[in-house]
Amino acid sequence: MTDAAALQERTRALLAAHPPATTDRLDFLRARYDAGLAWVHYPVGLGGLDAPRSLQAVVDAELAAAGAPDNDPRRIGIGLGMAAPTLLAYGSDEVRSRFLRPLWTGEEVWCQLFSEPGAGSDLAALGTRAVRDGDDWVVDGQKVWTSSAHTARWAILIARTDPDLPKHRGITYFVCDMTDPGVEVRPLRQITGEAEFNEVFLTGVRIPDAHRLGETGDGWRVAQTTLMNERVSIGGARIPREGGMIGKAAAVWRERPALRTHALHRDLLALWVDAEVARLTGERLRQQLVAGQPGPEGSAMKLGFARLNQAISGLEVELLAEDGLVYDDWTMRRPELVDFTGRDAGYRYLRSKGNSIEGGTTEVLLNIVAERVLGLPPEPRNDKDVPWKDLAR
Amino acid sequence: MSHEPDLLYSDTEDALRDAVRSLLADRAGHQAVLDRIETGDPYPAGLWPALAAGIGAAGLLVPEKLGGQGASHREAAVVLEELGRAVAPAPYLTGAVVATETLLALGATDGPAAALLAELAAGERTAVLAAPLTTAPRAADALFGATGPARAVADAAAADVFLVPRPDGLYAVPAAEAAVTPATALDLTRPLAAVDTAGAAGTRLAGAGEARAAVRRGLLAGAGLLASEQLGLAEWCLEETVRHTKERYQFNRPIGSFQALKHRMAHLWLDLVGARAAARAAADALAAGAADAELTVSVAQAYCSGVAVRAAEECVQLHGGIGMTWEHPAHLALKRAKADQLALGSAGHHQDVIAGLVDLPAPA
Numbered sequence A: 001m002t003d004a005a006a007l008q009e010r011t012r013a014l015l016a017a018h019p020p021a022t023t024d025r026l027d028f029l030r031a032r033y034d035a036g037l038a039w040v041h042y043p044v045g046l047g048g049l050d051a052p053r054s055l056q057a058v059v060d061a062e063l064a065a066a067g068a069p070d071n072d073p074r075r076i077g078i079g080l081g082m083a084a085p086t087l088l089a090y091g092s093d094e095v096r097s098r099f100l101r102p103l104w105t106g107e108e109v110w111c112q113l114f115s116e117p118g119a120g121s122d123l124a125a126l127g128t129r130a131v132r133d134g135d136d137w138v139v140d141g142q143k144v145w146t147s148s149a150h151t152a153r154w155a156i157l158i159a160r161t162d163p164d165l166p167k168h169r170g171i172t173y174f175v176c177d178m179t180d181p182g183v184e185v186r187p188l189r190q191i192t193g194e195a196e197f198n199e200v201f202l203t204g205v206r207i208p209d210a211h212r213l214g215e216t217g218d219g220w221r222v223a224q225t226t227l228m229n230e231r232v233s234i235g236g237a238r239i240p241r242e243g244g245m246i247g248k249a250a251a252v253w254r255e256r257p258a259l260r261t262h263a264l265h266r267d268l269l270a271l272w273v274d275a276e277v278a279r280l281t282g283e284r285l286r287q288q289l290v291a292g293q294p295g296p297e298g299s300a301m302k303l304g305f306a307r308l309n310q311a312i313s314g315l316e317v318e319l320l321a322e323d324g325l326v327y328d329d330w331t332m333r334r335p336e337l338v339d340f341t342g343r344d345a346g347y348r349y350l351r352s353k354g355n356s357i358e359g360g361t362t363e364v365l366l367n368i369v370a371e372r373v374l375g376l377p378p379e380p381r382n383d384k385d386v387p388w389k390d391l392a393r
Numbered sequence B: 001m002s003h004e005p006d007l008l009y010s011d012t013e014d015a016l017r018d019a020v021r022s023l024l025a026d027r028a029g030h031q032a033v034l035d036r037i038e039t040g041d042p043y044p045a046g047l048w049p050a051l052a053a054g055i056g057a058a059g060l061l062v063p064e065k066l067g068g069q070g071a072s073h074r075e076a077a078v079v080l081e082e083l084g085r086a087v088a089p090a091p092y093l094t095g096a097v098v099a100t101e102t103l104l105a106l107g108a109t110d111g112p113a114a115a116l117l118a119e120l121a122a123g124e125r126t127a128v129l130a131a132p133l134t135t136a137p138r139a140a141d142a143l144f145g146a147t148g149p150a151r152a153v154a155d156a157a158a159a160d161v162f163l164v165p166r167p168d169g170l171y172a173v174p175a176a177e178a179a180v181t182p183a184t185a186l187d188l189t190r191p192l193a194a195v196d197t198a199g200a201a202g203t204r205l206a207g208a209g210e211a212r213a214a215v216r217r218g219l220l221a222g223a224g225l226l227a228s229e230q231l232g233l234a235e236w237c238l239e240e241t242v243r244h245t246k247e248r249y250q251f252n253r254p255i256g257s258f259q260a261l262k263h264r265m266a267h268l269w270l271d272l273v274g275a276r277a278a279a280r281a282a283a284d285a286l287a288a289g290a291a292d293a294e295l296t297v298s299v300a301q302a303y304c305s306g307v308a309v310r311a312a313e314e315c316v317q318l319h320g321g322i323g324m325t326w327e328h329p330a331h332l333a334l335k336r337a338k339a340d341q342l343a344l345g346s347a348g349h350h351q352d353v354i355a356g357l358v359d360l361p362a363p364a
């Protein structure tokens, strides 16, 4: 059932039963999910067929050729890349069946209520409190930098359930209803002019215990699943040669010979090589990952992605000279989706600055590589065995 | 005879710095700048008269007998260091340096050029060269053959008069007679516009030969002193980053205690040490009319523009999420540094100039 030929056949059957040209987009996506062709490596009944992940490409190619609609992954990146794998790994049967289908079809957008003003790189220091009250938890606190909170129906949330324990041990992981009256979302404007992210104030938010993921106090471990998947999903996308940022700069170079200089030529070629090597590294990593879970090696992609996006967009602004001095639009908007390679060179330059901060900073990821991949001893720490309530902030 | 540069700051220069810094703190704090950058008139209220006429900064390059302060590029450089630190919108580099130096280089002691110069020096009027901010000194000649409106003219919005290169010379055209079309600038603190003076006769200030050399000289002074603005900006970025990383606690300790971050900031400091020497050398060479002024200016530009960008980028990164927000001033510095990198000749352009001047030709 799970070889390429069978999948191809199944995909054709889906297309025959629900011809994209005459089927409502959402109906098609639901049918695709129900046929197990959403993410074939997911379990049967949850949009998948327990098939090897690598076979997704067979389905995608078949669907693309038929002009089938997709689930607009850029709009629901946090749901697909972070919430879904965590729900799959830790959700009860009910939770998984309730949430995964509308998550995948894009009917319900997700956001990530992790970072706080006092807990960014040191996420485990978070102070948002969740207190048990009957069958519910009551949550109070403040989150920040929450991308898509303004479009989200649900959030993955981590909160402190025991302040007397050392910080990594007193955290619990929840699914939070963004329509709860205690959730207040305020836009936070970015250096691009847009407000992609938000501050989220949580006041007396009630979460049923059934929406807890993992054991009480085990939230840090659950969050690792989210974070590892986040790092792979930022920068892990499969791209053709000259896809992504380098394609933009290369196009300017080819189209506008008058802008060319010797100095920029050398820089462009060096970055072109780096981008091509990053693409090949991604392909190799993907081949390694096809069967298993993402490991810390996934961090390498995000590290390279951030550095390259910044260097290439910076070069593109320089190359554009007079045109590099202008910006398309500073209007404050709350975008529905984010495209790192969208808009103009100035936007790409500014937005890419976030690539080395969001999803774990470059410095923190380098520490992870040094300690978990290379096995170097960690820096001496004074925060691991102290009760959370006694830590400095 | 090679000129022995003075790379230090004099007492007078330090006093001038103090005066400009306290004025900027008063009128152009980062919040004040942020509040205005999207209004179409980013110049802080009252700043320019106080700086240009009150402190007399507009006339620093102009001899007393022509109505100025009789100081030099060294003092103007100090003003620019402070304007760079504050990322303050003010038509100083464009008006009080490039345009003023251009008029000075015409050498007139009477007539329309001298009259305009005296008004600029007194801070009564502001002139801007009608040329893209990106124009390198050696590209001055090309301006005189250019047709159509000048694009990406910096501080056009603050200009009372444009200096317009035309095939038969340099003209002064009142801003009221020019069509000024604002553009949306990456650096919101230095507004840009397209300037079309085709419909205005203007007053001829000098003939083509003289004017070309003068505009080139104006742009050279601009490029040299831009290095001081870049130095000031980088210095602010480093100070602010050091302050933040001392105060911000993560992992139960100040993030500035992590060696990975310390080394980054220490590297920036090293860059700044070099940038200060290079920027001072350029200002001093311009002031002294040194034979190697063009080389010194190109060295300063080739070095300082990268330092400013690096410092601003590190400032954003080492602030984490807060550095990505509009409300924090780091982005003002980032956008200014990036725009400055393109201004008055790129680093690559200045390297090419150096290649010619020191006989290190490119491969055939």
Ligand SMILES: Cc1cc2nc3c(=O)[nH]c(=O)nc-3n(C[C@H](O)[C@H](O)[C@H](O)COP(=O)(O)OP(=O)(O)OC[C@H]3O[C@@H](n4cnc5c(N)ncnc54)[C@H](O)[C@@H]3O)c2cc1C
Pocket (backbone or CB within 6 Å): A111, A112, A113, A114, A115, A116, A117, A119, A120, A121, A122, A144, A145, A146, A147, A148, A197, A354, A357, A358, A359, A360, A361, A362, A363, A364, A367, B248, B250, B251, B255, B258, B260, B261, B317, B318, B319, B320, B321, B322, B324
């Ligand atoms: C565009 C964008 C979108 C985001 N979206 C979300 C979201 O949807 N949900 C969410 O929960 N969060 C989100 N974040 C938050 C992001 O995860 C945090 O900003 C990030 O983890 C850094 O935390 P911080 O901002 O508190 O910076 P800090 O942790 O204060 O870091 C400041 C600087 O110190 C460095 N540093 C910290 N610790 C160390 C160390 N041990 N060694 C060396 N250097 C160190 C950092 O690398 C950084 O350079 C987003 C951020 C951005 C920029």
